[in-house]
Amino acid sequence: MIELDLTTRLASLKLKNPVITASGTCGYGEELKEYLDPDIPGAITVKGLTIKPSVGNPAPRITETPAGILNSIGLENPGLEEFLATKLSVIGKLNVPVLVNISGHSLDDFAFLAEKLAPYPQIAGLEVNVSCPNLAGGGMAFGTDSELVYRVAYRVKENYPGPVIIKLTPNVTDIVEMAEAAVAGGADIISLINTLLAMAIDIDDKRPLLGNTFGGLSGPAIKPVALRMVYQVASRVKIPIIGMGGIMTGRDAIEFILAGASAVAVGTATLIDPGAVARIIEEIKEYMIEKEIKRIKDLIGQAL
């Protein structure tokens, strides 16, 4: 049996394996512990945090679509103050790097969150979600305007000393332009993709099924789009990428790594199989053994 090396690097972060829990699908880590040993993932990304508490969107907030799920949770979270008071100690107990996913409705929101989270060594890095609407800019998401992506990255970097991940939205014409803007703004790492804007209609009620009309599509249905974006960005950008979107199996994870991702995140899969992250790590190992690949790092970008 060959000795497998699953370690990977994301800028200054060293992960013992490349499989991360995706934001919004693992609570604050502890909620999963009955099903997934919290020491297993390469890192844990907690639910999106905003300055003020948020109750999220009206019900229904979720529905299934073919090989996908459509959610409109809408960033329900306790807000910064409560997060610092109660959740920081929870994540402090975890033995793996914890990434905090942050969201805002103005550039100042992002800068403020970055500054307030800077002091805490319990946090391994920030993942900046630019999919939310920019209220000052008429409500289009930050992540759809490269100038804003640049500025968000810049403002967060200015205020946060640790690694900064910009998490891009796929709802754009040119994902490479957005990734390049994030790099120009100083991002250390890029996450992609967030969910695809989508909807479902209830034909009995003759109206949108979700309380919020629109929602985000995730799961296997979007994997081919996510993979394309990772491949495009990896072809053009030098900083490491966390690939995600529909990863259900080790083989899916390998596709993303071959497309250029240095690590992957698993979201929807956990909602169906709470032990998915552990299973996917095992399946990656099986592939490596079968193909006689010793170091996962050697696979990164091999399909480019």
Add this chain to the structure above:
Amino acid sequence: MIELDLTTRLASLKLKNPVITASGTCGYGEELKEYLDPDIPGAITVKGLTIKPSVGNPAPRITETPAGILNSIGLENPGLEEFLATKLSVIGKLNVPVLVNISGHSLDDFAFLAEKLAPYPQIAGLEVNVSCPNLAGGGMAFGTDSELVYRVAYRVKENYPGPVIIKLTPNVTDIVEMAEAAVAGGADIISLINTLLAMAIDIDDKRPLLGNTFGGLSGPAIKPVALRMVYQVASRVKIPIIGMGGIMTGRDAIEFILAGASAVAVGTATLIDPGAVARIIEEIKEYMIEKEIKRIKDLIGQAL
């Protein structure tokens, strides 16, 4: 039993029912005839036509993805001359309106095709595919630049007296902007959506699975995205819409109609069930009977 009225209108076109075959998935109509009576669809849209013959992309050109298919056929077609010589008589024999889907790599290509197809009464209208790369403009698709969408629509309208449908690509930040540009250019009807740009990787070969690297994702996987775009465009634009993307059942078709489509097109479904169009029409009727809806027109946009 109530008398059902399935007729619908697309600008000057009257269809006996709202279910159209989507371009590229029904050949020139006759290829399907063993499986689908060609008198049944509301209209037939033939494979994309270019001025010169094209052999399309290298194999493999297709693969399956979760609840979707990824194709990179790449506009293989006999070219205008051969089309006029051999296919025109084929479609002339059909008893339903035939829409010809056209593609080009420059504005002049579109104008030329429109002019050359103008004389033929066998053609009920043109569906203009703006998803192909604009060679003069560095290779980005026409459909990703609203100025170009406007110009394509304008040049085709200038040269073609019949109804002009602009078929939009979903790979854009703002689909409404593109639809508005098409309207400004004079489009009579909007089709949406074409396929989502996507890819798959063969993890045994460690390279992209399709010969062309990228392909277009269609089928049920994309339905929630397609539906969202139809809903957004219908909320803002007054001209009729042909909705498509993952329609497999009558219930799917009803979702699109409720979202604002005046007709729907069925693509991928036909590749699995060659009689899909006929089945979907029956399923629409079942829904109408169950809900006691007499006229399909009364459902258009009811979820807006």
Add this chain to the structure above:
Amino acid sequence: MVIGLMVEVKSNQRVGNDYYLLKIRALELTDSIFPGQFVHLKIGRDNLSFDPLLRRPFSIHDLSDEKDIYLLYRVVGKGTRILTDYKTGDKLDLLGPLGQGFKLDFVSRKILIIGGGMGIAPLYFLAKRLAKQNLLKVLIGGKNKEEMEYFIARFRQADIEFAVATMDGSAGFQGTVVDLWQKDNTQPDYLFACGPEAMLREVQVIAQKKGIPGQVSLEERMACGIGVCLSCVHKTNKGNQRVCKEGPVFSLEEVVFDD
């Protein structure tokens, strides 16, 4: 790590117009199951298929003497339709029991149980447990006799006092189950309710007026079923609560119903 358990279908029978009774063997679980809890089933025989994707939640309807679990389900969509194809011996991937069940420490009390439609499914299990030591009255309601027949037979068999309301009057009282309660004017010490939200809202209003405490079981669309995704939250006077984790059973007083 408690990952989904593969359990065996013992039977899967049509017991009403669009109702099925599913009996599954899951000995490992039955001792830790309480009325009001639910299980989360992965439906779809081809476990390589991602459609359907999500698990489906179903309340525990009953436990057999041999400790098999009964679920009662109505066919409404893709998942439940596929579930009807399962035969004796087939395997199902089950996560559970999940959620907080009814709090049950009642002795010698006058208890009212009100159920509407499929909301009656978990109440049957509850009623059986409570009937031993309390004075029980059950009111159930539905569209018509056909929908209620199965429940009527079960409650009759269990020898539990009950009354029925149907919208079309084809069985019992004509009207909603809340109308029935209003009419028969039972004044219990405590009540339990499960059913459509509109019904629960009315029950809350009346109970408040009469000063009757109680518990309700709520339904929301779910993804994970284990508290990580916040899909299933419902408004309460303590803010949003997760139906899958803090619920599905809540105290009647704390739930906030939108109108």
Add this chain to the structure above:
Amino acid sequence: MVIGLMVEVKSNQRVGNDYYLLKIRALELTDSIFPGQFVHLKIGRDNLSFDPLLRRPFSIHDLSDEKDIYLLYRVVGKGTRILTDYKTGDKLDLLGPLGQGFKLDFVSRKILIIGGGMGIAPLYFLAKRLAKQNLLKVLIGGKNKEEMEYFIARFRQADIEFAVATMDGSAGFQGTVVDLWQKDNTQPDYLFACGPEAMLREVQVIAQKKGIPGQVSLEERMACGIGVCLSCVHKTNKGNQRVCKEGPVFSLEEVVFDD
């Protein structure tokens, strides 16, 4: 309208390491089936599920005396893996027979049949038909003995002259089936071939050198299987041809292989 036919699985047995033999009852079709044609199967028991989505093409491997169809399939991915779960009595949605089979009007000729791997599946049916009136020689090749065992047994049973090549030499000649042909230097009047593209390309080169006409059966990824989508085209000297419609069998001379 010939829509997919629901056919019954008569048996589905493992007959090799990752090979299965599927026997299906489709009396309506068997009289119109020719060697080289294929059927297009919708796999997935839950017909409400859209994953897997596409049909899967399989060559006719044999017809039984009772006119059942045999397919021989190797488990390679999602579809074939799910197919292994089918049991006697289960139903499958079948479209076919599709495509142009081998042209067969040969009498008293010296015929060579060359097959590699799963490409041997349709050649068995072909060989049985041709053996009656012609002088037949069959060469088959694969990775190892295990892969070839099933075919060896079948050809032996059918009393057809054949020789085997395996890459590891565990059965017959060590090397490719083309090497075997080169070595044994059979000089037929006509040849038929099916197998991986690399093999067919070599066969074409040699046949051309020796002036031997023939037919080959090609494989391409397919969507519709009925000629409408242009997924499956292969280069020929007449331009792109659809493997599902003009093929899968083409004349050896017309096919253009890329290198």
